[in-house]
Amino acid sequence: MRVADKMNFEQVNTNLRKNRSSLSELQNQAATQKRVTKPSDDPIAAQRVLGARIDLTGAEQFDKSLNYAKSFLDFTDQSLGELTDILVRAKELAISQANDASASSQSRRITAREISQGYDQMVQIGNRKLGERFIFGGFKTQAAPFTNAGIYSGDDGEMQIQIDKQAFLPMNIPGAKVFLGEGHGALGVTKGTPEQANTIEKFIEDEKRTARRERQGKGTAPTGVDNSETVKTRGPASTKDFTNPGQFDPAKNTALRPDQAEGENLFSTIEKLYVSLNTNDKTGIQNAIEDLDRAVSQVVMARAQVGARSMALNSARTSLGKSKVDHAAIISELEDVDVFKTVSDINKTETTLKATLQTSGKLIQPSLLDFLR
Numbered sequence: 001m002r003v004a005d006k007m008n009f010e011q012v013n014t015n016l017r018k019n020r021s022s023l024s025e026l027q028n029q030a031a032t033q034k035r036v037t038k039p040s041d042d043p044i045a046a047q048r049v050l051g052a053r054i055d056l057t058g059a060e061q062f063d064k065s066l067n068y069a070k071s072f073l074d075f076t077d078q079s080l081g082e083l084t085d086i087l088v089r090a091k092e093l094a095i096s097q098a099n100d101a102s103a104s105s106q107s108r109r110i111t112a113r114e115i116s117q118g119y120d121q122m123v124q125i126g127n128r129k130l131g132e133r134f135i136f137g138g139f140k141t142q143a144a145p146f147t148n149a150g151i152y153s154g155d156d157g158e159m160q161i162q163i164d165k166q167a168f169l170p171m172n173i174p175g176a177k178v179f180l181g182e183g184h185g186a187l188g189v190t191k192g193t194p195e196q197a198n199t200i201e202k203f204i205e206d207e208k209r210t211a212r213r214e215r216q217g218k219g220t221a222p223t224g225v226d227n228s229e230t231v232k233t234r235g236p237a238s239t240k241d242f243t244n245p246g247q248f249d250p251a252k253n254t255a256l257r258p259d260q261a262e263g264e265n266l267f268s269t270i271e272k273l274y275v276s277l278n279t280n281d282k283t284g285i286q287n288a289i290e291d292l293d294r295a296v297s298q299v300v301m302a303r304a305q306v307g308a309r310s311m312a313l314n315s316a317r318t319s320l321g322k323s324k325v326d327h328a329a330i331i332s333e334l335e336d337v338d339v340f341k342t343v344s345d346i347n348k349t350e351t352t353l354k355a356t357l358q359t360s361g362k363l364i365q366p367s368l369l370d371f372l373r
């Protein structure tokens with residue numbers, strides 16, 4: 001087969017383009033330290049890298065949310081610790097004034113002043129804020145949940161914080177559970193809060209369902225239950241008198257239900273002790289000691305719940321940290337270049353290019369002037 005000069009020229013150009021293209025690609029990898037800089041370099045690896053980057057960005061956002069929730073829970077635990085100290089101090093004073101032979105009506109009136117200060121501190125603790133949010137108001141975080149009379153204006157909402165793609169954890173405890181004793185059963189067990197909406201769609205759906213039931217005159221009763229006639233049931237014999245304004249707000253109907261009667265209203269408990277001390281009622285002071293015991297246990301249980309959530313957050317942060325390391329390793333494995341191999345390939349390609357130039361110069365050395373001689 002006859003090999004024309006044009007064929008030689010095209011072959012030389014093709015080889016030079018291939019060598020220069022390979023050298024340019026290797027030099028780009030050495031400069032960026034990346035093997036995949038655009039999807040065309042490796043479509044499958046590029047897809048996996050983009051997915052890992054999305055997961056890594058989400059993990060970083062989850063980490064920010066966990067840090068905020070941890071701060072919220074730590075501040076709540078600190079507030080509950082101070083509340084426990086107030087109740088323990090009130091119990092110490094009640095014991096001293098009920099059993100000490102030297103106690104008198106004057107000493108009890110003086111002690112009542114300290115109890116009154118403890119009451120004010122409890123109200124302040126109930127209205128504490130972290131940033132711009134009241135920590136014991138449930139979903140109502142923009143208004144003070146407690147009045148000076150101990151009336152609760154918040155709700156029983158628990159703010160769900162997303163700790164993973166499919167996992168949510170409440171980061172607050174409603175003030176009604178801690179201060180009014182809602183959700184505490186006969187055995188001192190805190191009952192779980194009904195399932196809360198953790199997405200906008202579910203929240204809107206719940207609101208529509210509640211509004212539809214109210215229009216139908218069925219309140220919030222489950223489907224299929226006819227409550228057109230509300231039957232008032234008598235509470236247990238041990239149920240306390242809930243007519244105290246500090247116990248509930250009649251306008252809002254926030255009185256404790258019969259199944260919640262075992263919980264202690266902290267404001268009412270302190271108020272009863274205050275009245276007993278001022279009136280020199282030794283029997284009332286002795287009765288207040290038992291109520292204070294239950295109140296302390298109630299707050300301790302709330303602290304235990306906060307501690308359990310903090311532990312869950314710590315576990316989630318640990319898992320999240322491992323996930324971030326794994327995603328970073330996947331990205332590095334797929335995207336980063338082997339520097340030693342790249343440098344070796346560059347030297348190899350440069351040698352090949354030089355050899356191509358030398359052989360090409362000898363192959364197409366004759367020119368038109370050589371033929372015209």
